[in-house]
Amino acid sequence: MDTLAVRARGISKCFGDVVALDGVDLDVPQGQIHGLVGPNGAGKTTLLGLLLGLAVADTGTLDILGTPLGRAPAAPDGVAGFVDGPGLYPSLTARQNLAALAALRGSDARTAGIDDVLAQVGLTDVADDRARGFSLGMRQRLGLAAALLTRPRLLVLDEPSNGLDPAGKRHVHRVLDRLAAEGTAVVLSSHRMDDVEALCSEVTILATGRVVFSGPLTKLAAENRELEYRVLTSDPAAAREVAAGADGVALVESAARSRHGADAFVVRALVPAMDDLVAALVRAGIAVRELAPVVSPLEAAFLALTEQQEAGR
Amino acid sequence: MTATATPAAGEGNVVTPAAATRPVSVARGYRFEVVKLVSQWRIRLLVLACWIVPGLFVAAVSRQSTLPSDTLFGRWMHATGWAGPLVVLGFSGSWALPLLTSVVAGDVFAAEDRLGTWRHLLVAVRSPRRIFAAKALASLTVILLLVVGLAASGIVGGLLSVGDHALVGLDGHLLAPSDAAGDVLLAWTAALAPTLALAAIGLLGSVSLGRSPMGLLLPALVALAMQLAQMLPLPVALRMALPGYAFISWNGLFTDPGQLRPLLIGVAVSLVWAVVATALAYLLFVRRDFTNAQHDSTARRAVTTGLIPLAVLVAATFAIVAAATPSMGSGITKPKLQRSVATAFAHLYRMQTRQLNRPAVTEAQLRVSAACTKGDDDSATQGAGNDWRCVVTWHLPGVEAAGTAIYQLDVTSDGRYVADGDGPKEVNGYFLVRTPQGDAPNPLWQFDGNVELLSTSQKG
Numbered sequence: 198m199d200t201l202a203v204r205a206r207g208i209s210k211c212f213g214d215v216v217a218l219d220g221v222d223l224d225v226p227q228g229q230i231h232g233l234v235g236p237n238g239a240g241k242t243t244l245l246g247l248l249l250g251l252a253v254a255d256t257g258t259l260d261i262l263g264t265p266l267g268r269a270p271a272a273p274d275g276v277a278g279f280v281d282g283p284g285l286y287p288s289l290t291a292r293q294n295l296a297a298l299a300a301l302r303g304s305d306a307r308t309a310g311i312d313d314v315l316a317q318v319g320l321t322d323v324a325d326d327r328a329r330g331f332s333l334g335m336r337q338r339l340g341l342a343a344a345l346l347t348r349p350r351l352l353v354l355d356e357p358s359n360g361l362d363p364a365g366k367r368h369v370h371r372v373l374d375r376l377a378a379e380g381t382a383v384v385l386s387s388h389r390m391d392d393v394e395a396l397c398s399e400v401t402i403l404a405t406g407r408v409v410f411s412g413p414l415t416k417l418a419a420e421n422r423e424l425e426y427r428v429l430t431s432d433p434a435a436a437r438e439v440a441a442g443a444d445g446v447a448l449v450e451s452a453a454r455s456r457h458g459a460d461a462f463v464v465r466a467l468v469p470a471m472d473d474l475v476a477a478l479v480r481a482g483i484a485v486r487e488l489a490p491v492v493s494p495l496e497a498a499f500l501a502l503t504e505q506q507e508a509g510r
Numbered sequence: 511m512t513a514t515a516t517p518a519a520g521e522g523n524v525v526t527p528a529a530a531t532r533p534v535s536v537a538r539g540y541r542f543e544v545v546k547l548v549s550q551w552r553i554r555l556l557v558l559a560c561w562i563v564p565g566l567f568v569a570a571v572s573r574q575s576t577l578p579s580d581t582l583f584g585r586w587m588h589a590t591g592w593a594g595p596l597v598v599l600g601f602s603g604s605w606a607l608p609l610l611t612s613v614v615a616g617d618v619f620a621a622e623d624r625l626g627t628w629r630h631l632l633v634a635v636r637s638p639r640r641i642f643a644a645k646a647l648a649s650l651t652v653i654l655l656l657v658v659g660l661a662a663s664g665i666v667g668g669l670l671s672v673g674d675h676a677l678v679g680l681d682g683h684l685l686a687p688s689d690a691a692g693d694v695l696l697a698w699t700a701a702l703a704p705t706l707a708l709a710a711i712g713l714l715g716s717v718s719l720g721r722s723p724m725g726l727l728l729p730a731l732v733a734l735a736m737q738l739a740q741m742l743p744l745p746v747a748l749r750m751a752l753p754g755y756a757f758i759s760w761n762g763l764f765t766d767p768g769q770l771r772p773l774l775i776g777v778a779v780s781l782v783w784a785v786v787a788t789a790l791a792y793l794l795f796v797r798r799d800f801t802n803a804q805h806d807s808t809a810r811r812a813v814t815t816g817l818i819p820l821a822v823l824v825a826a827t828f829a830i831v832a833a834a835t836p837s838m839g840s841g842i843t844k845p846k847l848q849r850s851v852a853t854a855f856a857h858l859y860r861m862q863t864r865q866l867n868r869p870a871v872t873e874a875q876l877r878v879s880a881a882c883t884k885g886d887d888d889s890a891t892q893g894a895g896n897d898w899r900c901v902v903t904w905h906l907p908g909v910e911a912a913g914t915a916i917y918q919l920d921v922t923s924d925g926r927y928v929a930d931g932d933g934p935k936e937v938n939g940y941f942l943v944r945t946p947q948g949d950a951p952n953p954l955w956q957f958d959g960n961v962e963l964l965s966t967s968q969k970g
Binding site for chain 2: 212246249250251252271272274276277278279280281282283284285286287288289293297298300301302303340343
C-alpha cells in the first residue's frame with residue numbers, strides 16, 4: 198500500500214484568459230520519482246508552482262503530504278525544490294547561501310549538514326566561492342543542495358538537469374535515487390527524455406494544460422505505437438532487401454541515412470514486426486550488430502500524444 | 511489518451527499523515543534579509559561612506575578660509591562644531607537621504623525580481639506577509655544605520671575639528687553648546703520622518719515596478735519633485751502636505767521661540783505618508799501571483815493601487831492643513847519679515863558688540879525695528895523674491911539719534927532668507943572681528959533668517 202505525497206483532483210488554474218491547467222489529476226506516492234513532461238506552455242511550471250505552494254488552484258483539490266492546501270499560498274513542512282531555476286544570492290558564497298537558508302529554517306549552520314549536502318552534489322571544492330561566478334550546472338546543483346538541506350519529503354524540481362555536465366548529472370541522479378529509496382517523493386519536469394527515462398518510474402505528460410498520459414514508463418512503451426529503429430548489420434544491402442520485404446516494416450529513406458552512417462538503415466515498425474524482422478535477418482545469415490530506437494519510446498509517445506492534443510484543439 | 515492513468519483516491523493509495531504548514535518567523539526572515547543586504551558591496555560601501563565622509567567633509571571645510579555660506583549654518587562652521595552636522599543635514603535632506611532610500615528600500619523587493627529568487631524565498635518562508643515585514647524591517651534598519659552614521663559622523667567631525675561652542679540660531683540668538691547639541695539631535699530625529707516616507711515610497715516602487723529602473727529611482731524622483739515644488743510659490747498648506755517638508759521645517763528648532771508648528775505638521779504628514787505608502791506596498795505584494803513570471807511590473811496595478819491613493823493623500827492632507835490653518839497664501843508677509851529681520855539684527859548686534867569689546871546692551875535697550883519694501887512697488891507686501899529691502903533702526907543708551915542700516919534680502923518660497931548688509935559699512939559692511947575661535951566676518955554683514963510660514967508659535 199503506497200502513501201501519497203501528492204494527490205491532486207481536478208486542478209485548474211487560469212492567468213487572465215489563458216488556461217494554464219485544466220482539470221489535472223495527479224497522484225505521486227512517497228518514494229517515487231515522477232516525471233512531468235510536456236511542450237513549452239503545457240502548464241508544467243504552473244503545476245510545480247502549485248505543489249510548492251507558490252499559488253493556489255482556481256478549482257480542484259490538492260493534498261500535499263496529507264495536508265489539503267488552503268486558499269493562501271503556502272506549502273506544508275517537508276516540501277522543497279525550485280521552479281524556473283534555483284534561487285541563489287550571488288553576493289553570498291555557496292556555503293553562505295546554505296547557511297542563510299538553514300538559519301531561516303531555524304537550524305544551526307554548524308549542525309545543519311551543509312558540508313554533507315555540498316558533498317552530495319559535488320560542490321565541496323567551490324563551497325567558499327561566491328555564487329556569482331557559478332555556471333548554470335553549478336547553480337542547479339547548489340539549488341538541489343539547498344532543497345536537501347530541509348530534508349524534504351516531497352522534492353519538486355523544474356528542469357534539474359539543465360546545464361549539467363556528465364559528472365554533475367551523475368551526482369544529481371545519484372542523489373535523487375537515494376532520496377527516493379529513502380521514501381522521498383520527487384516530482385521533476387524535464388525536456389530531456391533520457392533523464393526522465395533514467396530517473397522516473399512514472400510520468401505525466403501535459404499538453405495545453407491537460408493530462409494526456411499518466412502512468413508507468415513501461416505502460417507508455419507498451420502502447421501500440423510505431424517507432425523508428427536504426428539497424429546496423431554485417432551486410433547492409435542484403436539486410437535492406439529483407440527489411441523491404443518484411444510485413445509491417447517500412448524503410449525510412451531520407452537524410453536519416455547520411456546521419457546514421459552508410460552501413461545503417463532506419464525502419465519504422467511496431468514491436469512485433471521488428472521481432473519478425475530480426476528473426477528474418479538471422480535466418481538469412483545476416484548478423485545484427487546494433488538495433489536501437491531512433492527516438493526513445495517516451496519521446497515518441499510524447500511527440501505523438503502532444504501533437505495529437507495540439508491537432509485536437 | 512486524455513484521461514489520467516492513476517488510481518483514484520480510495521483505490522489502494524492512502525494519504526500520508528498530515529504535515530503542518532509553519533511559516534518562518536518574522537525575526538528569522540529579518541535576519542536573512544539583513545544578511546543579504548549587508549553582503550552587497552554597495553550597501554557596505556554606503557554604510558562606510560555615511561559613517562566616514564561627513565566627518566571628513568566637516569573637518570576639511572571647517573579648516574578652509576572660505577565657508578559654504580550659501581548653505582544654512584555654513585557660515586558658522588568656523589565658530590562651532592554644531593554647524594557642521596546641520597550643513598550635512600541640509601545636504602542630506604536634499605540629496606543623500608533620497609538617494610540612500612532609493613538604493614536600499616527602492617531595491618529590496620526589485621532585487622529578488624532581478625535575481626529570480628522570489629519563488630525560492632516563498633518556498634523557504636511560506637508567507638508573503640512575513641516576507642514583506644522582514645524586508646521592510648531590514649531595509650528600515652539599514653536606512654537607520656545610514657542616517658545615524660551621517661549624523662554621528664558630522665557631529666564627531668565638527669566637534670573634533672572646531673569644538674563644542676555656542677551656535678548662532680536662525681534669529682541670531684546664541685544657543686549654548688548643550689542646547690545646540692539637543693537641537694541638532696532633534697533636527698536629525700525630525701529628518702527621520704520624511705526619510706521613512708521616502709523609504710515607504712521606495713518600497714512601493716520596488717514592489718509595484720519590479721526590476722524596472724523606475725522602481726529604484728522612485729524615492730529620488732519624488733524627492734526631486736518635492737524640492738522643485740518647494741521652490742514654487744505654492745500655498746503654504748500644499749507645501750506642508752508634501753512628505754518632504756520636514757526636511758526643511760527643522761529650521762524652526764533654531765529660532766527663539768521655536769517654530770514648532772510647521773515642524774510637527776511636517777513630521778505628522780511624513781509619518782502618514784510612510785504608513786499609507788507601506789500599506790499600499792503591502793497590499794500590492796500580498797496580491798502578487800508568484801507563479802506568473804510576467805507579474806513583476808504590472809504598470810496598471812501600480813497606478814491604480816499605488817499612485818492614485820498617494821495623489822488622494824496629497825489632496826486630503828492639503829485640505830486638512832488648509833482647513834486647520836489660514837494658510838492659503840505664500841506665508842511670507844511684510845510684518846513677519848520685518849519682525850524676523852529686527853529680531854535677528856538685535857541678537858547679532860549684541861554679538862558684534864561683544865566681539866568689538868563695546869559696552870554691552872540688551873535687546874530691550876536697542877529697540878530694533880525694521881521697515882521692509884518689496885521691489886519698486888510700495889503696495890507689494892508679501893511673497894518670496896530677491897527684491898526685498900529692509901531698513902533697520904535701533905537705539906543705543908544715551909544716544910539721541912537712532913542708528914539705521916540697510917539690508918537687501920533674498921527670500922525663498924520656503925521662508926528662508928539671506929540678509930546682505932548694504933551699509934553703512936561700519937555697521938554691516940565686511941570686516942573681520944576677533945572671536946575666541948579666530949578672526950571671523952562681521953556677524954551683521956550677512957546672515958541667514960527664517961520666516962515662519964504659519965502664525966507664530968511658542969517653543970515647547
